[in-house]
Amino acid sequence: MDSCPMHVAMRQQRLITALAIHGPRPRSYLVGLLWPESRESRALESLRVSMHLVSRQVPGLLVNGGPELSLSDLVDVDLHRVRSCVRELSQTGLNGNAASSLNLLRDAELLPGWYDDWVLFEQSRLRQDRLHAFHIIARESLARCDFEVALEASEAALELEPLYESAVGLLIRAQRHQGNNAAALRAFETYRAKLHDDMGLAPSEDIRRLVADVL
Structure with a gap:
């Protein structure tokens, strides 16, 4: 990752921040943390949209493989x-x-x-x-x-x-x-x-x- 500032919307910021603080987490954990008052189907859709936008705006930031979602090892927190x-x-x-x-x-x-x-x-x-x-x-x-x-x-x-x-x-x-x-x-x-x-x-x-x- 380079050192240029990146600007993303608040929904994407919340996802990035949750992963920065908590480390790799299952999607079920993230939807419960970030959208606790939403129905599961709606929360999962919100997570999918956030993941898509982050991956498009900051390619390589998210590691979306296996049962957990995480930030790249290159990210310094x-x-x-x-x-x-x-x-x-x-x-x-x-x-x-x-x-x-x-x-x-x-x-x-x-x-x-x-x-x-x-x-x-x-x-x-x-x-x-x-x-x-x-x-x-x-x-x-x-x-x-x-x-x-x-x-x-x-x-x-x-x-x-x-x-x-x-x-x-x-x-x-x-x-x-x-x-x-x-x-x-x-x-x-x-x-x-x-x-x-x-x-x-x-x-x-x-x-x-x-x-x-x-x-």
Whole structure:
């Protein structure tokens, strides 16, 4: 496949996206996923039309042989790289370039503006994976005294989940190690205010202890 942008209609996009996310799948799976409210005969016809249009507009993209439908092995799926990065971080920790992992994960937003139930599920799953990965990067970078990376990773986690207490703690610790007590106090106050406004709660003793001497 070349690298030229290809433009296809939304129905074809949904089929391509489903195969990119889920990999090879039987036609029965795809019609249930993409047209859950349609009669089976109508859904199968919609799938056949979508397959025909994709094959005509992007020759070679679909592999339509055997019991399953799939994308060509030549297709590079960004989501697979992100999940591979998360899996490696979970299994072996931060062994590679932290900056490259951060760059890959920070911009890994899945299909913004899509609201199909199956897409929303995958968006939520990816969000949790990214949170987990950012936490690993921040925690291990802090342990290695790489405070700038720890700060960036914890901030990235908090962009996804502002009430993620563990990330708040890592952010405050990184800022304090850098000698930036004012920033650490701001981070604490921001967290305390949002926690109170959203949930009516106060920060834990562990978080308060991190800034007790500058409050």
